[in-house]
Amino acid sequence: MTDMIRKEDRRKERTRQLLRDALMELIVEKGYEAINVNDITERANVARPTFYLHYKDKQELLFNSLREIYDDLAAREMDTIVAGLNQRNLDDMSDADFQHVAQHAAFYRTMLSDRGSVAFIIQMFRYLRGLMQTHALPPFQPDLPAGVPSAALAACMAGAQIGLVEWWLNENNMQATPQEMARIMHMFCLMGLNWDDPSQKVSS
Amino acid sequence: MTDMIRKEDRRKERTRQLLRDALMELIVEKGYEAINVNDITERANVARPTFYLHYKDKQELLFNSLREIYDDLAAREMDTIVAGLNQRNLDDMSDADFQHVAQHAAFYRTMLSDRGSVAFIIQMFRYLRGLMQTHALPPFQPDLPAGVPSAALAACMAGAQIGLVEWWLNENNMQATPQEMARIMHMFCLMGLNWDDPSQKVSS
Amino acid sequence: MTDMIRKEDRRKERTRQLLRDALMELIVEKGYEAINVNDITERANVARPTFYLHYKDKQELLFNSLREIYDDLAAREMDTIVAGLNQRNLDDMSDADFQHVAQHAAFYRTMLSDRGSVAFIIQMFRYLRGLMQTHALPPFQPDLPAGVPSAALAACMAGAQIGLVEWWLNENNMQATPQEMARIMHMFCLMGLNWDDPSQKVSS
Amino acid sequence: MTDMIRKEDRRKERTRQLLRDALMELIVEKGYEAINVNDITERANVARPTFYLHYKDKQELLFNSLREIYDDLAAREMDTIVAGLNQRNLDDMSDADFQHVAQHAAFYRTMLSDRGSVAFIIQMFRYLRGLMQTHALPPFQPDLPAGVPSAALAACMAGAQIGLVEWWLNENNMQATPQEMARIMHMFCLMGLNWDDPSQKVSS
DNA sequence: TCCTAAGCGAGACGGTACGTCTTGTCTTCCA
DNA sequence: TGGAAGACAAGACGTACCGTCTCGCTTAGGA
Numbered sequence: 001m002t003d004m005i006r007k008e009d010r011r012k013e014r015t016r017q018l019l020r021d022a023l024m025e026l027i028v029e030k031g032y033e034a035i036n037v038n039d040i041t042e043r044a045n046v047a048r049p050t051f052y053l054h055y056k057d058k059q060e061l062l063f064n065s066l067r068e069i070y071d072d073l074a075a076r077e078m079d080t081i082v083a084g085l086n087q088r089n090l091d092d093m094s095d096a097d098f099q100h101v102a103q104h105a106a107f108y109r110t111m112l113s114d115r116g117s118v119a120f121i122i123q124m125f126r127y128l129r130g131l132m133q134t135h136a137l138p139p140f141q142p143d144l145p146a147g148v149p150s151a152a153l154a155a156c157m158a159g160a161q162i163g164l165v166e167w168w169l170n171e172n173n174m175q176a177t178p179q180e181m182a183r184i185m186h187m188f189c190l191m192g193l194n195w196d197d198p199s200q201k202v203s204s
Numbered sequence: 205m206t207d208m209i210r211k212e213d214r215r216k217e218r219t220r221q222l223l224r225d226a227l228m229e230l231i232v233e234k235g236y237e238a239i240n241v242n243d244i245t246e247r248a249n250v251a252r253p254t255f256y257l258h259y260k261d262k263q264e265l266l267f268n269s270l271r272e273i274y275d276d277l278a279a280r281e282m283d284t285i286v287a288g289l290n291q292r293n294l295d296d297m298s299d300a301d302f303q304h305v306a307q308h309a310a311f312y313r314t315m316l317s318d319r320g321s322v323a324f325i326i327q328m329f330r331y332l333r334g335l336m337q338t339h340a341l342p343p344f345q346p347d348l349p350a351g352v353p354s355a356a357l358a359a360c361m362a363g364a365q366i367g368l369v370e371w372w373l374n375e376n377n378m379q380a381t382p383q384e385m386a387r388i389m390h391m392f393c394l395m396g397l398n399w400d401d402p403s404q405k406v407s408s
Numbered sequence: 409m410t411d412m413i414r415k416e417d418r419r420k421e422r423t424r425q426l427l428r429d430a431l432m433e434l435i436v437e438k439g440y441e442a443i444n445v446n447d448i449t450e451r452a453n454v455a456r457p458t459f460y461l462h463y464k465d466k467q468e469l470l471f472n473s474l475r476e477i478y479d480d481l482a483a484r485e486m487d488t489i490v491a492g493l494n495q496r497n498l499d500d501m502s503d504a505d506f507q508h509v510a511q512h513a514a515f516y517r518t519m520l521s522d523r524g525s526v527a528f529i530i531q532m533f534r535y536l537r538g539l540m541q542t543h544a545l546p547p548f549q550p551d552l553p554a555g556v557p558s559a560a561l562a563a564c565m566a567g568a569q570i571g572l573v574e575w576w577l578n579e580n581n582m583q584a585t586p587q588e589m590a591r592i593m594h595m596f597c598l599m600g601l602n603w604d605d606p607s608q609k610v611s612s
Numbered sequence: 613m614t615d616m617i618r619k620e621d622r623r624k625e626r627t628r629q630l631l632r633d634a635l636m637e638l639i640v641e642k643g644y645e646a647i648n649v650n651d652i653t654e655r656a657n658v659a660r661p662t663f664y665l666h667y668k669d670k671q672e673l674l675f676n677s678l679r680e681i682y683d684d685l686a687a688r689e690m691d692t693i694v695a696g697l698n699q700r701n702l703d704d705m706s707d708a709d710f711q712h713v714a715q716h717a718a719f720y721r722t723m724l725s726d727r728g729s730v731a732f733i734i735q736m737f738r739y740l741r742g743l744m745q746t747h748a749l750p751p752f753q754p755d756l757p758a759g760v761p762s763a764a765l766a767a768c769m770a771g772a773q774i775g776l777v778e779w780w781l782n783e784n785n786m787q788a789t790p791q792e793m794a795r796i797m798h799m800f801c802l803m804g805l806n807w808d809d810p811s812q813k814v815s816s
Numbered sequence: 817t818c819c820t821a822a823g824c825g826a827g828a829c830g831g832t833a834c835g836t837c838t839t840g841t842c843t844t845c846c847a
Numbered sequence: 848t849g850g851a852a853g854a855c856a857a858g859a860c861g862t863a864c865c866g867t868c869t870c871g872c873t874t875a876g877g878a
Binding site for chain 6: 215240241242252253255256261
């Protein structure tokens with residue numbers, strides 16, 4: 001019985017994989033907004049009604065597909081953490097992030113342009129904000145003045161990161177390396193625009 | 205001659221104003237993405253084909269409508285500049301910006317959510333990036349290390365600003381005042397997360 | 409295989425039947441020219457875009473619908489031919505024609521008025537002309553003078569028939585019986601206006 | 613006063629003439645049904661709203677324009693009547709008619725095709741039916757049997773005439789002369805298909 | 817000579833219909 | 848049972864055309 005179900009599940013999963021792959025290809029080719037369900041099913045060699053057996057709409061498929069990308073990111077960060085002797089910090093994280101973006105450059109370039117998806121961008125803001133608050137802020141928290149919510153600073157960092165990525169992909173055409181980008185991100189978050197203060201210089 | 209033309213233009217302008225007002229109302233009510241042309245023309249008491257006499261699509265109307273909002277912003281910034289004895293700097297600018305957002309809170313709350321518009325958000329990134337580079341960065345530029353493009357820092361600042369606004373509107377529910385927000389923005393850009401350094405304290 | 413296809417075809421055919429019926433009803437009610445696609449689909453309880461799945465436009469639907477009417481006519485003529493011992497002649501044909509018109513009086517009354525369709529009327533001219541040339545003229549052909557194309561006489565007969573029908577429906581209000589009309593048609597074609605010639609009298 | 617009005621009327625009349633000419637040109641060029649008011653006013657170098665100052669719609673303009681053509685026809689028939697020593701009969705009339713059609717061949721070719729106008733064709737039927745009843749039938753009337761309405765025969769003749777013209781223009785490509793056509797019409801109405809009867813031969 | 821009233825050009829607009837596109841649902845059948 | 852195939856309802860799209868309106872120019876007669 002279980003085997004029977006599994007066979008079907010595997011078939012189901014295969015169809016979903018085809019749909020996810022099709023979406024990802026199409027996002028790069030024509031932009032997220034311009035895609036419609038028919039495009040996706042055609043590319044996936046799947047009947048259009050079948051799409052609705054698995055996903056409610058294009059956006060549900062998108063967020064479902066993101067799992068794969070995020071799995072890649074999580075693995076990458078896990079690596080840096082392990083390599084960094086388990087101490088996860090702003091520096092390592094950024095490094096992994098920018099490498100991850102470089103890995104999926106075409107995807108992010110589209111999604112962070114006017115051919116992308118609002119829901120994705122907003123999601124990214126919130127996801128990164130949470131990440132920053134959990135992982136990057138704690139070491140700094142004691143020093144923050146009382147009236148300043150740490151979430152606000154996390155929002156700043158998340159925004160800065162996204163702004164930086166958008167610039168990197170769409171203006172800078174990825175001429176800077178992921179490491180350079182991570183360093184800029186790092187420095188900006190550490191000391192804002194005051195790069196001249198020798199006492200603030202980081203060794204990395 | 206000019207007078208002759210104006211009569212028709214005034215009529216045209218009136219219709220456009222109706223359309224712009226309708227859009228702005230509807231954005232707040234049901235979100236930008238959910239609006240269709242029929243909604244707009246119905247609200248504006250205008251025939252649907254008339255819409256296309258003036259604007260190519262919903263997005264063109266949106267960007268055209270933004271002019272009004274931006275005029276408000278420009279005026280506001282001009283005020284602060286004048287009040288600030290003509291020295292336009294990061295501090296004043298941010299203050300004006302956050303007041304401007306507060307003024308149009310409902311609009312920005314929607315547009316910076318998943319019911320908003322990608323094109324608008326991306327535009328905002330680029331507009332703010334340009335603004336930052338032109339107006340906020342110059343005083344700091346001499347101190348920047350050679351390898352770091354100033355545009356990247358502008359991108360950080362623009363992103364931080366947007367991230368902050370998104371947080372303020374959608375998480376913080378505008379419990380912080382525009383002044384407090386501007387101060388956070390200011391401090392973050394000046395010295396990142398190192399708020400404890402007494403030498404960096406700003407008097408404002 | 410054939411059975412599989414038939415299920416879909418049956419559904420399709422049902423929709424088409426609904427559209428045809430709706431058109432026929434509406435022609436009688438408001439005239440052909442005044443009908444628009446929306447009227448038809450509304451009456452047929454079918455979505456407007458569905459119309460275009462089956463027919464290019466109103467006229468294609470009309471000509472497609474005519475098949476049914478013409479099937480009726482063909483059957484009727486077949487009957488008279490059989491009854492007439494297989495000798496199809498002008499007399500029998502006209503009889504069947506006028507009975508057919510009587511059967512679909514409301515339809516023809518509209519279509520042969522200024523609320524009708526040019527294309528239909530012209531089609532009728534040409535169809536009848538062909539019919540006359542094939543079936544009615546041959547017995548008379550040997551006697552025709554050399555310079556007179558038989559097609560011209562067929563055109564005369566076709567025109568006369570249509571003119572007669574138009575008069576019967578719209579002026580005479582069908583007070584004459586189909587048989588009387590057929591006799592007039594018959595006599596006119598046989599001997600024009602010279603009804604007094606006893607040698608030409610027909611027994612029918 | 614009268615003179616004042618006339619000047620304006622002349623201007624008005626000029627505009628109307630331009631519109632009529634434009635319509636007539638366009639009918640030949642693209643068919644009556646395909647014409648829209650804009651086409652007409654553009655061709656006439658007149659503003660579109662001006663059209664409605666003079667005519668309710670395309671059809672009113674058409675029927676108004678026909679006056680010119682019919683004036684030509686009336687004149688032509690008057691000529692034949694005068695030439696024929698005042699005895700207007702079927703023969704002369706037909707002759708004039710076919711010459712008239714030849715004169716306006718392009719117009720009639722279009723109007724008696726599926727690019728024409730129902731209203732015009734129906735009008736033609738009725739007009740010719742009246743004409744036939746008034747001018748062509750009387751000499752034959754005494755001989756008609758009681759049960760046969762003379763109007764029915766007029767309808768036959770009118771129809772035959774139209775059928776013949778349609779054939780002449782659209783099938784025969786006007787290879788027959790107007791005189792030949794008139795003779796066919798004449799003969800057909802006089803003795804139907806029995807052209808062999810020597811006693812019926814006409815001298816003309 | 818100016819005045820003035822009509823015809824008209826120009827263009828915006830409300831409204832109706834068009835033909836198309838996309839979405840989401842349904843049904844029937846096959847593997 | 849999952850999926851293919853296709854018909855369909857629903858609704859939005861952008862366009863075409865209609866008929867009406869308003870505005871201001873032109874022009875030709877009468878004051």
